[in-house]
Amino acid sequence: MKYSGIVELGTKQEAKSMFYTYAVGIDSRHRKDEIVYHYEKRQHYILIYTRTTAQFQIDDEEIPVKKGTLLLISPDKRASYTGVWEGYCDDWINFYDPDNQLANFRIPINKPVSLQENIPVSQYMQLMMNAFHSGMAQRDNVLSQLMMAFFTLIDNYLNSSLPQIAHYQKLLELREEIYANPARPWSIQELADQVSLSPAYFQDLYKKAFQVSCGADIIQSRIGQAKRMLAQTNLTMEEIADRCGYNSPVHFSRQFRKCTGYAPSKWRENALGENMVVTDHG
Incomplete structure (x- = not known):
């Protein structure tokens, strides 16, 4: 053989x-x-x-x-x-x-x-x-x-005494897609439809699988993308906001400050001054 x-x-x-x-x-x-x-x-x-x-x-x-x-x-x-x-x-x-x-x-x-x-x-x-x-x-x-x-x-x-999570592979693939396309206007309904689940059940499974809500993960993917752009490009705040899925620089700045504790301009200043390593979290 x-x-x-x-x-x-x-x-x-x-x-x-x-x-x-x-x-x-x-x-x-x-x-x-x-x-x-x-x-x-x-x-x-x-x-x-x-x-x-x-x-x-x-x-x-x-x-x-x-x-x-x-x-x-x-x-x-x-x-x-x-x-x-x-x-x-x-x-x-x-x-x-x-x-x-x-x-x-x-x-x-x-x-x-x-x-x-x-x-x-x-x-x-x-x-x-x-x-x-x-x-x-x-x-x-x-x-x-x-x-x-x-x-x-x-x-x-x-x-293991822990329950196995249904649809885990599909959820993982969706999460990877979210992080690969942070500018996309994701909705819970759209994501739930992709795995043929109700929005409520989808959100419950997503949080069990990744210990974070789907909505929070979408935001985190956008903030991670923004961090990279702030540290590695000369794009304006308007351009970064648009490429990270925000309709306005004001909304982008407000959410960025809420997640990081810094205004985007201050975060860029610190990142450039300290050669900061950029990650999707924190």
């Missing part, structure tokens, strides 16, 4: 109470009719994160799996999987656990775990792929620590 993005170490490393990464695959793609097999009595675990829907079989159990599912397959299990309506794609890691460190984590083995979109599984696997390629002297230690951090993240996600 040919995989994309694979690197392998031909032999197992000496055990030192660590996870040992044997092979890594990122964005591995297979045809719809292609079946991936893993035989039992291996020495390594297989960690799989699905990027498409798939049909798994672990020993004799048929398991339909949706996109965004994590599976941890133990060495004693036979496994096979294939795409359902399209070609199959996943990220995966083969690793050794010589001292049974997985026992320290409350993560199901040989059972699918559906994850929310905001859990950075692929990002962690990309970090592990980069470390695997690096050739650094402490590569095995780094990989083991990344595995520890990853399993801790998944354990906390699965067992």
